[in-house]
Amino acid sequence: MAGTGKPRADRAAVLEAACRVTDRDGMDGLTLASVAAELGLHSSSLYNHVDGLEGLRKSVTIAALAELSERLRDAVLGRGGAAGMRAIADAYRAYAAERPERFRAATSWHLWCGWEEVQDAADGGLRAIHAVISSFGLEGIALRHAARAYTSALIGFIQAADHAFTAPPSAEGTFDYLVSLFSDAFAAGRWPMSNG
Secondary structure, X not given: OOOOOOOOOOHHHHHHHHHHHHHHHOHHHOOHHHHHHHHOOOHHHHHHOOOHHHHHHHHHHHHHHHHHHHHHHHHHOOOOHHHHXXXXXXXXXXXXXXXXXXXXXXXXXXXXXXXXXXXXXXXXXXXXXXXXXXXXXXXXXXXXXXXXXHHHHHHXXXXXXXXXXXXXXXXXXXXXXXXXXXXXXXXXXXXOOOXX
């Protein structure tokens, strides 16, 4: 029968609506009711597409991680060394500025997902980061430690910069210092070659 006029949705439309709600209200404001309202549906109809609120939050988290990973892959393409390190930092910061609530979801994935659920979404970004840091000669466990240390520093800085860095020097200057601190240490070989 043609055109009943009733709104309809599929899984992709539900995810898009959930991401929009997250952008507006954050993960704490993401509910089945808010997504249903975004789509003009009754919340009970969403159960055809997601496994309740927990499934909705997992889907948004995985989508945000996949989006961030794509940004990281694109940013470092053809870059290594200090240029690659800067590209990683700028990609994180740009995504956080453009989609702050999705950035929070992506970097706090453990609150809503297990690693096995997000691994595929995160893999491309991790590979991009490892490729850049390995260009300094780090490998194995040392490479993993270095990648964790650098990305943790970036994420922590970005999360704090909006409210914690009000006194001089400028937050921009500190961000540049952070990137240079790691890049210079890697380039000079001043990094522990840990085995554990």
